[in-house]
Amino acid sequence: MTSRSMALQLDTKDPLAKYRDEFMIVDQALCYLDGNSLGRMPTETANVVDQYLRTEWATKLVSGWSDWIDEAQSVGDLIGRASLGAAAGQMLCVDTTSMNFYQLCCAAVDARPDRKTVITDTANFPTDRYILEGICKQRGLKLVVEVLNDDVALVSLSVIQYRSGVLHDVAKLTQLARDAGALFVWDASHAVGVVPMQYDRDNIDLAVGCTYKYGNSGPGSPAWLYVSHRMQSELQVPIQGWFAQNDQFAMAQGFDRTTGMRGFQVASPSIIGMRCVTTAFSMIERAGLSAIAQKAAQGTELMLALHDAWLAPLGFSVVTPRDSKRRGGHISVRHHDAQKVSEAMRIFGNVIGDFRQPDCIRLAISPLPTSYVEVFDGFERIRDLVVTKKYLEVGEASSRVT
Template sequence: MDRIDGLAHYRARFFGMHSVGLDDASGGASGANPVAYLDGNSLGRPTLASVQRITEFLTGAWGTRLIRGWDEEWMELPLRIGDDLGRAALGAASGQVWVGDSTTVMLYKLARAAVDSRSDRTEIVLDTDNFPTDRYVLEGIAAERGLTLRWIRPDHSGGVTTEQVQDAVGPQTALVLLSHVAYRSGFLADVRGITRVAHDAGALVLWDLCHSAGSVPIELDLWGVDLAVGCTYKYLNGGPGSPAFGYVRSDLQEVLAQPIQGWMGTQDIFEMGPGYRPAAGIRRFMSGTPAIVGMLAMQDTIAMIAEAGIEEVRAKSVGLTEFAISLVDEWLAPMGVTVASPREQTHRGGHVTIDHPDMRQVTATLWAHEVIPDFRAPDGLRIGLSPLSTSYVETYEGVAAIRDVLRGILLGRSGLLEP
């Protein structure tokens, strides 16, 4: 499978992978490098190009150009990277995407701007299984603005459906906030259908793209999306805590008032005037000084996605998750493991969650032996497969390790084997 994979050569562009051939049955283990890295949906591997880029930035652009770097490149970098990302992975025309603050802050800015623009409405629609930050941010905004939260309760192994949104929205709905790919189950939501339903009710929609950007094709302009936010340290390989991106549809940019007014979002940044005057276009949604160092690495993966094509990336992602599920069915289902993700590939993003009461212990044991999935309470182990850096051999070795550790735990409990 690795030999016929049209994207297999990209694996050599990641740190620790460049010396690994397709015949290496270890999945790329060398030194401290994991036997199998199954957590690319939480933190992607660094690219070799990014190692070089950051090193050269420290000694060059920052080290020698110093403050002049702002005039020469840095001031426009959040907008330039935003445009590149929009073209490569988001289906967004230029002038609508920027790289800014953390995902949490970006969610707050756009959600607060949205509800303030619908001041005659009193409700926000969200779901109980969304990532905690999304829920917590909206709880805070609802408390600030005296709004009511209307909760959708998705299926454990699924996600929010168009029909559920249809039942939840109404004339009082100001905003709908949902994730394109559910962080726990990997369910792939119908962005276009749900956005249409929300618009029919007169509401705005804010999509969380954290688990889809760089793995699943996205067409924000075509789908009529209002607002979107996504992180850059998962499939975009921006590094730990790299800043998030935001999308505001062009016709809404002059309508929405962003709530965190800072000097980077003003008409004349260096006027230092007595009052806040928002810049034209997407820059008005910037607040403070951009994290330039933090946004360097994502450029190299964005370029790879543009080169490979997001449709090809998605095809590899589907192949990897289908392969993982087939191994789970053969090896793990007889031990009581269930697949807690959609089995239909058109309803599934780039990761697979499997449930068993012992998965917390399984995950801890695997980490100690250089196999790295992650755990999500109460019983879920997530297998995150990053299409540009994960091989089929690595996937095989990873699921085999899950099988062996779980088997040891169950046999040890039965007294047939020392745990």
């Protein structure tokens, strides 16, 4: 596994290799191993947005809204079909993950008014933990990391833990919560577009996620939320916006919530953003999630082999599970000088991963744009930066963003 010719051979045999050509890759020498944070740009996205601006916004002006008004639902359905195993009518593509998470978690705890406990995990993504803290504070609920009991209204975890890369058993944990009478809200931001999920088959009730990681839809692209058919009439989100109004354009007094997924929508969606999502998720649908997941498993396997051969002797260790069924597209490695190594990778190595406190570097394969040889070269450069101690030459971090 540690020869470059073997990585090249993996690329030759890779059924997804052709998709790399559908991305705009400006610097061919860059090893971009951070597609779990922000995906690369599909070249077609620039054409689609340009076309939208010229032939729709500029041309149709406000009349365009007749065509655009329900796009949050149709683009949501595409995300559900391409990546979540969700039949139509259970998705919206709208707002941000944080906003959608707040909306669904409030709806869930409000649907269990006699229960006073919410469960999450200290390793969960910060925005989720902070939002849950806020919801609990507003409603006088307890936020704990304990076991299920009959006081629990809501459990929330990430499908893949952002730092460690651990993949949870979504079906099993959802069922455990259901058996205890609690609702489960999943944050699938690090899983969508790389881990095959089957929400309908696995009886998932509620989930949110972003589109800018393996979804390749661009910085701040609209997020999504999923509410299963069976939960739609039981739950109501706290922000009662006009898009959820039954007869929206009657503009009447009093909120009269419509049925179905539009009843979960607050406001005007970003049409430009959704065109980026449509382009990128159509590519995911064409490539197929099972081929994507297979490449993620093989690519992370290559990373682990390179880690063991080159990085472990230099003081690195692996945080992510070695069983490919328990991880997604990224691995996380630990090193006592991780922050400096990560910075040096960008500055001296032309390799991009990311640093996560206190001592982790995350490295990802995004199966559509990343090649195996890109992974190989990236790891070789990391090794060389540490062997030569070149990484010690980096100064203070140059950005607030790590």
